[in-house]
Amino acid sequence: MSHAPVRAAIVATGQTDHGRRFDASLAEIAREAIDRCLDSRGLTLEDIDAVIAGNMEMFEGIYLVEQLSVGALGALGKPLYKLNTGGTVGASVALACYHMVASGRYRRVLGVGFQKQSEGSTQAAITTVGDPIWERAVMAGAIGNFASMASTYIAESGVTQEQAAKVAVKARRNACLNPHAHLKMPDVTVEDVLASDMLAYPIHLLDMCPASDGAAAIVMAAEDLAGDLADRPAWVHAVATAHDQQYMGDSPKRLAVMRSLQAASRKAYALAGIEDPLRDFDVAEVYEPATYAELAMCENLGFCPMGGGGKLIDDGVTLIDGPLPVNPSGGVLSTNPVGATAMIRVAEAAMQVMGEAGEHQIPDVKRALATGYGGNAWTDVMILSAERPK
Amino acid sequence: MNAREAEAFNREQAIRIEQQITLRYSFAAGRHATRFFTALRDEGKILATRDAAGNVMVPPRPVCGLSGLPMDEWVEVGPDGVLAGCTIVYVPFIDPMTGAQRPVPYGFGLVRFDGADTSIYHLLDATDPAQIGVGKRVRAVFRPREERTGSLADIRHFTVVED
Numbered sequence: 001m002s003h004a005p006v007r008a009a010i011v012a013t014g015q016t017d018h019g020r021r022f023d024a025s026l027a028e029i030a031r032e033a034i035d036r037c038l039d040s041r042g043l044t045l046e047d048i049d050a051v052i053a054g055n056m057e058m059f060e061g062i063y064l065v066e067q068l069s070v071g072a073l074g075a076l077g078k079p080l081y082k083l084n085t086g087g088t089v090g091a092s093v094a095l096a097c098y099h100m101v102a103s104g105r106y107r108r109v110l111g112v113g114f115q116k117q118s119e120g121s122t123q124a125a126i127t128t129v130g131d132p133i134w135e136r137a138v139m140a141g142a143i144g145n146f147a148s149m150a151s152t153y154i155a156e157s158g159v160t161q162e163q164a165a166k167v168a169v170k171a172r173r174n175a176c177l178n179p180h181a182h183l184k185m186p187d188v189t190v191e192d193v194l195a196s197d198m199l200a201y202p203i204h205l206l207d208m209c210p211a212s213d214g215a216a217a218i219v220m221a222a223e224d225l226a227g228d229l230a231d232r233p234a235w236v237h238a239v240a241t242a243h244d245q246q247y248m249g250d251s252p253k254r255l256a257v258m259r260s261l262q263a264a265s266r267k268a269y270a271l272a273g274i275e276d277p278l279r280d281f282d283v284a285e286v287y288e289p290a291t292y293a294e295l296a297m298c299e300n301l302g303f304c305p306m307g308g309g310g311k312l313i314d315d316g317v318t319l320i321d322g323p324l325p326v327n328p329s330g331g332v333l334s335t336n337p338v339g340a341t342a343m344i345r346v347a348e349a350a351m352q353v354m355g356e357a358g359e360h361q362i363p364d365v366k367r368a369l370a371t372g373y374g375g376n377a378w379t380d381v382m383i384l385s386a387e388r389p390k
Numbered sequence: 391m392n393a394r395e396a397e398a399f400n401r402e403q404a405i406r407i408e409q410q411i412t413l414r415y416s417f418a419a420g421r422h423a424t425r426f427f428t429a430l431r432d433e434g435k436i437l438a439t440r441d442a443a444g445n446v447m448v449p450p451r452p453v454c455g456l457s458g459l460p461m462d463e464w465v466e467v468g469p470d471g472v473l474a475g476c477t478i479v480y481v482p483f484i485d486p487m488t489g490a491q492r493p494v495p496y497g498f499g500l501v502r503f504d505g506a507d508t509s510i511y512h513l514l515d516a517t518d519p520a521q522i523g524v525g526k527r528v529r530a531v532f533r534p535r536e537e538r539t540g541s542l543a544d545i546r547h548f549t550v551v552e553d
Contacts, residue, residue, distance in 0.1 A: 017392050022406060023399035024391070032391070061411055127486045132417045134449045136486040137543045138512045140479050140498040147477035148499050148511070155524035179393070199481040200498070201519075245455040249500050249509030250447070254475060 005102035007223035007389050009233035010094075012041045013347040013356075015180040018214030018335045020118045026060055027072035030114040033215035033340075034074065037110070041229055043219065045074035049106040052096050053082045054089035054113035055339040058125040073112065086129065087287065087374020088241075089113060090216065090343025094370075095239045095380055097220035102236075107222040113343030114215035117336070122211050129375075134247060140200070142289070143208060145248065147200035149255035150292040154202065156256035156307065157299070161202050163310035164291035165193035168206045168333060170313070171288075174320055175330025177360040180344075182212045182335040193291075207291040214337035216344045223388070234350035234368070234384040238271035240264040244377045251377055255293065258300040260379040261371070265301050272383040274367075277302045277324075278317075282365040283352045284326045285345040287373035288333060294318075297371070298326065320360065328352070328360040342372030346382055353384045419540075422450040425464070427540040434532050436468035438506050447508045468503035469530040470551065475500040475509075476526075478519050487543065497522055501530075501548050512542065515549035526550050 014037025016029055024032060030053070038044060051073050055065045062068065066075070066082040073080065085092040090113030097111040123141050130136045139145075153159060172188045175181035185192075188206070196205040219229070226233040242264035244251050251259060265277075274280045286301070288294035295309030303324060304312045312318060318326035327333075329348040332341055349370035351357040366387065372380035391399065419427060422439070426449065429435040439450035439461035446465060447454065454461050476499030485492045497514025499522070514522055515531065528548040538544040 017396060019393060019396065020400065021396055022404035023396045121484075123484055127484075130486070132415070133419050133423050134542065135511065137541055138498075138510075139483075139486060140477075140496075140511075141481075141483045143481050144477060144479045144483065144498045145511075147479070148475035151477055151499075151524050152475040197480070200477045200479040203477075245508075246451075247449060247508065248511055249474070249502075250455070252474070252507070252509075254500070 006104045007235065008098050008101035008220050009223070009226035009235040010218050010350040010384065011221045011226050011229035011233050012037050012043065012219040013217065013350050014038070014040060015216045015344060015347060016214045017180055018182045018212045018337055021116065021213035022118065026062065026065065026114065026116050026119070027069040029116060029213060029215045030069050030112050031072035033114065033217040034110065034112055037217035037219060048074060048078065048108055048110045048219070050079040050100055050109045051075040052093045052109065052111045053080065054084070054093040054343060055082065055115060056084055056086065056089060056125065058128040059115055059117055059122065059338060060119045074110070085374065086378060087289070087338060088342050088372035088378050088380045089339050090341055091346055091370065091372025091380035091382060092241070093343055094218060094346040094382055095241060097218065098236050098239050101220050101222050107225055109220045110217060111220065111343065112215060112217040113340035115337040115339035116213040117211035117338065118213050131247065143199045143203060146208070146290045146293065147203045150202055150290065152253055153255040153292050153296050156253055157309060158307065159292065159295055159310040161194060162190055163313055164207055164295065165190040166313045167291040167294045168193045170319060171327060171331045171333035174328050174360060175334035178329050179358070180335070181330040183210050184334070203290060209289045209332045209336040212335050212337040214335065214340050216340045216347045218343070218347055218350065230354060232354050232386055234353035235386070235388050236382065237385045237389055238268035238383040240267040240271070240381045242379050243375070246376060248376055254377070255296045258296065258377055260377050261297060261300045264379040264381040268381040268383050274383065278304070281324055281367050281369050283328060283349065283362045284324060284369040285329060285331070285348045286326060286371045287342055287345055288327065288331055289336065289373070291333065294326065294331070325362050328357070328362060342380065345370040345372060349382070349384050353386050422452065426450050430544050431538040431540040434469070435466055436503055436530070438465050438467045439463065440465050446506050448503055448506045448510055465505065467505035471501045471503040471528055473499050473522070473524055473526045473528055474502045476514060476522050476524060478516055478522065497547070501528055512545060513547040515547045521550040527553055
């Protein structure tokens, strides 16, 4: 026995002003995003049927984080699920919201991702991600990991440090147009990026994302409600998720060839009828923790041929006024409250479709792509459109 | 709060509660890792598992994620291999095994042992950083037998060798 899934759309988004937020507790920062999300449409918690929360618990060292935040999440007496899928978690929350609404069982689901990296040690948290038997004895943290991946990508693609630096400049300048972004550097240049401290060759300080505090929320609504709740809902046309194998060294050409991003994106493209992603998308919000990652992701998403990521940024294709703007929000390179980061990608893509991205709005967005990335190259993909799915 | 209000609150009023949490764990390595680490410690050998499709994987594991087949054959790989990724790390990092800061700079990278299809992360001898590069051949440098405990750290690091 089966029934057709209910169509679903994101009808509201809300974000905190991300940064170092000693003024707010973990629960308060989640609530701030929820209030902004609900207030944007005149909704109240009474309108919400279920809540899904996302957080990477090791960053604050608080497990069962849904217990201390249940009130702030507005989840008393309602289904409440907490997810942790690593860096992807915010997108996993959005995907789970979609599945709950598409099931027909829930009509308005609130999803929120939240994190306060300032409260703990990012290095210690990253260490807990490593396999205790095989990986912790020889870990070098997220930066060493990304630097090694970047070396493989450089060897495969020939991308240069200057091309990577252009991604950093794009991100920090775009962030100046986003009131929620953490790092804003209006005057930053390629030379500044290359002159910033070398963290792990070839990754400079300005090639990496910051550690941020922040939260982001969405409301996912069923098809019969979406039109009443938003003038221009962001309809979900496809979701997909894919994983790679368990150990960091299991992928043969890490970053250069992203098996899970290829698998998830191609599945989503097929579902949404995307034939040429460069032509068919009007904007993309991708989860790029480092400059090199954005270039490699553009290749693996099919925005350019494999090995063409450097030329893509040289040609200005992904600039905010280019043919396919990538991360007009400033991206992860400008804002990274981990548990919220992939939710910010989804929320920003939805804002672009709804025409509510303010100064970093891309004109006339019909279709937008959002991705989440984390773990050992785990990937979430969501495709949003202004058009109601057939 | 907006960003400006939050900044003022951060500066003027915010109370922060300091805590330090020390947690102890004792992980069972399991059958596969126990066999691997015993051979590493006692014989200086690198063992991998192979499935019927010919996939050879380090770390050894019960099932191949790619084929879904059991990996019930043990084979020896290495101790030489190729760098699949590498870096020189300058940013301080707390060594998870000691709680102390690892001296910088140090080499770090992915080693694909000869005969294996997967790689493992490990430390690299960075005496001459210019030698380190993707595709370079490397060899495992073991700690003296009496210092080995049965862990990946029984390999001190990998050093670049001539082709």
